[in-house]
Amino acid sequence: MSELESFRAEIDKCVKCGTCRSICPTTRVLGRESACARGKLTLIKAYLDGEIEMSETFMRHIKECAMCGGCRDVCPAGVKTTDVYLAARAEFVEKKGLPFLASLIFKNLDSSRLMPFALKLGTRFKGLFFKGAETDTGLVSRFSLPLVGGGRLMPEVAGTFFLDRKEVRKLGKRQKKGGDQMGSSSANIAFFAGCGVNYLMPDVGSASLKCIERTGSTVSVPKGQVCCGMPAYYTGDMETARRLAKKNIEVFESYDYDYVATSCATCSHGLKTVFKNLFKDDDEMRERAGAFAEKVRDITELLARDLGPMEAASTGSEETGSSDRPVSVTYHDPCHLNRNQGIKAEPRALLEGTDGIEFKNMKFACSCCGLGGGLSMTNYDLSIAISKRKADGALASGADVVATACPGCIVQLRDAMHRYGVDKKVVHVVELL
Amino acid sequence: MLPERVYAALEDVVGKENITASKEDLLCYSYDATNTTFMPDAVLFPATAVEVSRVVEIANTEKFGLIPRGAGTGFTGGSLAVFGGVVLSTERMKSVIEIDEENLTAVVEPGVITWEFQQDVEAVGLFYPPDPTSKKTSTIGGNIAECAGGPRAVKYGVTRDYILGLEVVLPTGEIISTGTSTMKGVVGYDLTRLMAGSEGTLGIITKATLRLIPKPEKVITMLVSFLDVAAAAAAVSDIIAARIMPSTLELIDAFSIKCIEEYDPERLKNVGALLIIEVDGISEAADKAAERVEEVCGSAGATGFETATDKHDVKNLWKARRSISPALFKLKPNKINEDVVVPRSRIMELMTGLERIGTERRLIIACFGHAGDGNIHMNIMYDRNNIDEATNADMAVKEAFELTLSLGGTISGEHGVGTTKAKYLDMELGPVEVALMQRLKSMFDPNNILNPGKIFSGSASDKKVPAPAF
Numbered sequence: 019m020s021e022l023e024s025f026r027a028e029i030d031k032c033v034k035c036g037t038c039r040s041i042c043p044t045t046r047v048l049g050r051e052s053a054c055a056r057g058k059l060t061l062i063k064a065y066l067d068g069e070i071e072m073s074e075t076f077m078r079h080i081k082e083c084a085m086c087g088g089c090r091d092v093c094p095a096g097v098k099t100t101d102v103y104l105a106a107r108a109e110f111v112e113k114k115g116l117p118f119l120a121s122l123i124f125k126n127l128d129s130s131r132l133m134p135f136a137l138k139l140g141t142r143f144k145g146l147f148f149k150g151a152e153t154d155t156g157l158v159s160r161f162s163l164p165l166v167g168g169g170r171l172m173p174e175v176a177g178t179f180f181l182d183r184k185e186v187r188k189l190g191k192r193q194k195k196g197g198d199q200m201g202s203s204s205a206n207i208a209f210f211a212g213c214g215v216n217y218l219m220p221d222v223g224s225a226s227l228k229c230i231e232r233t234g235s236t237v238s239v240p241k242g243q244v245c246c247g248m249p250a251y252y253t254g255d256m257e258t259a260r261r262l263a264k265k266n267i268e269v270f271e272s273y274d275y276d277y278v279a280t281s282c283a284t285c286s287h288g289l290k291t292v293f294k295n296l297f298k299d300d301d302e303m304r305e306r307a308g309a310f311a312e313k314v315r316d317i318t319e320l321l322a323r324d325l326g327p328m329e330a331a332s333t334g335s336e337e338t339g340s341s342d343r344p345v346s347v348t349y350h351d352p353c354h355l356n357r358n359q360g361i362k363a364e365p366r367a368l369l370e371g372t373d374g375i376e377f378k379n380m381k382f383a384c385s386c387c388g389l390g391g392g393l394s395m396t397n398y399d400l401s402i403a404i405s406k407r408k409a410d411g412a413l414a415s416g417a418d419v420v421a422t423a424c425p426g427c428i429v430q431l432r433d434a435m436h437r438y439g440v441d442k443k444v445v446h447v448v449e450l451l
Numbered sequence: 452m453l454p455e456r457v458y459a460a461l462e463d464v465v466g467k468e469n470i471t472a473s474k475e476d477l478l479c480y481s482y483d484a485t486n487t488t489f490m491p492d493a494v495l496f497p498a499t500a501v502e503v504s505r506v507v508e509i510a511n512t513e514k515f516g517l518i519p520r521g522a523g524t525g526f527t528g529g530s531l532a533v534f535g536g537v538v539l540s541t542e543r544m545k546s547v548i549e550i551d552e553e554n555l556t557a558v559v560e561p562g563v564i565t566w567e568f569q570q571d572v573e574a575v576g577l578f579y580p581p582d583p584t585s586k587k588t589s590t591i592g593g594n595i596a597e598c599a600g601g602p603r604a605v606k607y608g609v610t611r612d613y614i615l616g617l618e619v620v621l622p623t624g625e626i627i628s629t630g631t632s633t634m635k636g637v638v639g640y641d642l643t644r645l646m647a648g649s650e651g652t653l654g655i656i657t658k659a660t661l662r663l664i665p666k667p668e669k670v671i672t673m674l675v676s677f678l679d680v681a682a683a684a685a686a687v688s689d690i691i692a693a694r695i696m697p698s699t700l701e702l703i704d705a706f707s708i709k710c711i712e713e714y715d716p717e718r719l720k721n722v723g724a725l726l727i728i729e730v731d732g733i734s735e736a737a738d739k740a741a742e743r744v745e746e747v748c749g750s751a752g753a754t755g756f757e758t759a760t761d762k763h764d765v766k767n768l769w770k771a772r773r774s775i776s777p778a779l780f781k782l783k784p785n786k787i788n789e790d791v792v793v794p795r796s797r798i799m800e801l802m803t804g805l806e807r808i809g810t811e812r813r814l815i816i817a818c819f820g821h822a823g824d825g826n827i828h829m830n831i832m833y834d835r836n837n838i839d840e841a842t843n844a845d846m847a848v849k850e851a852f853e854l855t856l857s858l859g860g861t862i863s864g865e866h867g868v869g870t871t872k873a874k875y876l877d878m879e880l881g882p883v884e885v886a887l888m889q890r891l892k893s894m895f896d897p898n899n900i901l902n903p904g905k906i907f908s909g910s911a912s913d914k915k916v917p918a919p920a921f
């Protein structure tokens with residue numbers, strides 16, 4: 019029996035009430051029943067029944083989805099929609115394989131040299147790929163590359179990756195098991211960077227470390243950590259996701275820590291829940307993943323709940339410190355943080371508790387930015403169309419700055435602000451504290 | 452299958468992007484909230500009344516059925532292609548054309564989602580009351596076609612009461628305007644009201660002028676618990692008799708509560724029956740009404756009374772309430788969902804009567820709904836594969852309708868007849884009335900191309916115009 023087949027009973031729970039239509043960001047944009055859960059589940063069932071083939075149309079409809087989990091959250095019948103979609107995506111990969119470029123990238127995500135090398139090469143020759151001047155948003159305009167659509171803002175790849183920063187590399191050595199932190203009363207935090215922070219936003223990583231240190235805790239950044247594997251997972255490449263999860267668990271197991279922290283919502287969701295689920299058939303690994311997961315915290319959660327208050331910043335942050343007028347900040351809820359982990363109040367509390375920040379809620383703060391589930395790669399037009407609601411919401415909020423807690427969302431929101439002509443900075447919460 | 456020639460003609464009207472006949476897409480338009488399946492031959496997404504009118508003309512020439520569809524949340528199969536044919540989706544007709552703050556009116560396209568429209572008008576201090584519990588999904592067009600009601604109907608009335616005028620494409624292709632954009636108008640027959648509740652059989656609504664009212668200053672939400680459903684039903688009648696005008700008076704029985712417990716275990720666990728009551732209006736008036744509600748509920752034997760103070764609580768409560776209908780499937784795999792209405796003084800008789808039918812037929816009949824206007828959603832839960840249960844369920848429906856009618860009620864308050872209630876039509880309507888309605892239908896739609904097989908299909912007198920099919 020295929021993995022997908024085992025979801026038949028889950029699919030049959032759908033009673034076709036249509037509640038999923040009300041929240042689905044792709045249905046809102048596409049205006050088609052095939053976009054919502056009710057339609058997708060119908061198609062998957064028809065496929066299982068042999069009524070339709072694994073056709074292009076079928077696969078396209080299933081992939082018209084940012085995997086935000088909104089339908090799962092509102093479903094009165096409690097259908098675990100996203101699990102069903104994932105099983106369908108896995109079936110596609112199993113039967114059809116991965117697109118060439120995706121497979122190339124996924125194969126190399128855990129190579130500590132090849133990925134950085136490829137990206138560095140990209141940076142070196144960025145004149146060839148990137149077009150136009152750098153803009154104020156920290157993104158550059160880009161020619162169409164095969165994997166991504168054309169005419170969009172892409173973030174610049176960092177000159178020096180986060181994990182290669184000198185001060186970060188130093189932190190790789192500390193707090194080996196039985197190391198010098200034994201007996202200290204402060205918490206030990208092991209920081210997981212993730213690709214977004216490592217390759218694109220090293221400053222977010224550094225700001226995170228600074229915030230942790232300001233609570234009096236000590237930080238290490240375990241050496242040898244790799245991509246969390248979520249991009250592969252959401253594409254349906256479970257093999258790669260498992261490989262990366264295992265590698266990360268092994269790396270962190272050789273360190274001593276009270277918490278694992280990350281400033282990427284997708285990573286924290288992956289580390290907390292997905293890792294465990296990836297080892298359904300491997301008792302030993304599942305247990306190790308479970309023990310690891312218990313320690314994982316999103317950075318906003320860690321700072322707002324688990325660690326003591328932060329010392330006042332020595333110098334104000336770039337955004338808040340420079341003027342007497344408070345900066346008004348609004349917040350976008352990453353789906354992987356809000357929907358998948360229930361973390362909604364913590365980032366707001368952090369912002370509201372910071373001097374010099376006036377917090378303003380934005381309407382539909384928890385609607386999806388449109389990046390997730392590989393959508394920005396497989397269907398950029400749809401992905402960026404979904405983000406319009408966020409640009410509108412940010413504008414209407416009247417805030418100066420949009421904060422969020424996920425590098426993926428940041429990339430997407432910056433692109434959206436640029437695309438829809440909304441002149442607002444988009445930053446990570448930790449950069450404002 | 453649509454002949455190629457017809458497909459080409461339709462594509463010519465709406466454009467390549469807005470027609471589909473792929474199996475995958477047809478599957479997605481083969482169902483509605485009745486959870487039954489009929490494959491259409493094609494789906495169209497027209498953008499304007501003119502396009503709709505041209506499609507209707509082709510349907511008349513080529514003789515195929517057209518099925519208007521909003522969000523597909525209907526409970527009686529109205530948007531299903533029971534004889535195949537072409538589904539006309541209004542998903543692209545979704546703009547709010549105008550909100551006139553001076554005259555308190557709005558003009559909208561049919562595909563506008565009810566709740567989103569309400570957000571728009573409330574942002575400028577206005578109010579569009581009709582609020583079917585499906586409001587976050589269902590469309591204004593679907594609401595008009597079914598004459599949808601909702602919790603607020605007890606004070607504010609139903610969709611019909613907020614339509615001033617319509618633009619309609621007739622089943623013969625002409626585009627007409629009905630009604631006015633003024634508050635009054637008596638010139639000619641009231642075609643607007645005829646369209647409201649016509650279930651997509653008399654015309655395709657392409658635009659609606661709606662009446663708005665000022666947004667109430669204050670809303671107070673109360674949650675009142677009772678030992679059993681009879682006590683709660685009695686309290687409903689008492690409130691109405693006490694001349695209090697709640698803006699919402701919803702009843703939920705123990706079976707239904709069980710299915711939504713998880714939304715608020717603290718409040719919902721082990722409760723025999725619940726009323727959700729809202730009063731609204733000018734601040735002082737609302738406060739006063741809330742006090743009176745508390746008094747009446749007290750003397751009616753309420754075991755718990757709580758005023759929701761927190762906005763989040765209220766939202767959560769309504770979320771739970773909106774989930775009842777789909778969540779009932781936790782009890783049994785199948786349900787027959789009927790929305791009977793009785794005069795408000797007789798709700799208790801209805802509830803106890805339904806309880807008796809349930810016991811006699813050994814079935815769970817879960818009841819909830821807009822009790823304040825006498826409208827109860829009774830859900831007969833059963834397992835389709837258990838022949839004994841299925842037969843009993845069928846009999847129970849009939850008995851429940853007989854009971855309803857004997858209490859002076861009607862067999863559908865808001866969900867319409869569609870396909871699911873067609874066979875019971877004669878129970879409520881006399882042969883002369885049915886014949887008149889059918890004459891009306893064939894006058895509007897001589898070729899029976901618009902939503903064939905709905906309302907009349909099962910009644911004995913309907914065999915005159917066969918439904919067209921390829």
Ligand SMILES: Cc1cc2nc3c(=O)[nH]c(=O)nc-3n(C[C@H](O)[C@H](O)[C@H](O)COP(=O)(O)OP(=O)(O)OC[C@H]3O[C@@H](n4cnc5c(N)ncnc54)[C@H](O)[C@@H]3O)c2cc1C
Nearest residue numbers: 521522523524525529584590592593596599600651656865
């Ligand atoms: C969970 C749930 C709760 C519900 N609660 C309520 C409730 O409280 N009150 C209530 O009244 N109903 C309720 N309903 C039923 C349903 O939502 C309503 O009947 C609603 O009005 C249907 O709107 P729709 O857009 O989904 O229409 P559809 O289901 O797509 O169509 C319904 C009918 O309208 C016709 N139609 C649609 N658009 C047009 C048009 N532009 N021109 C002509 N005909 C058209 C269709 O042909 C069909 O006959 C509920 C349904 C669900 C699933």
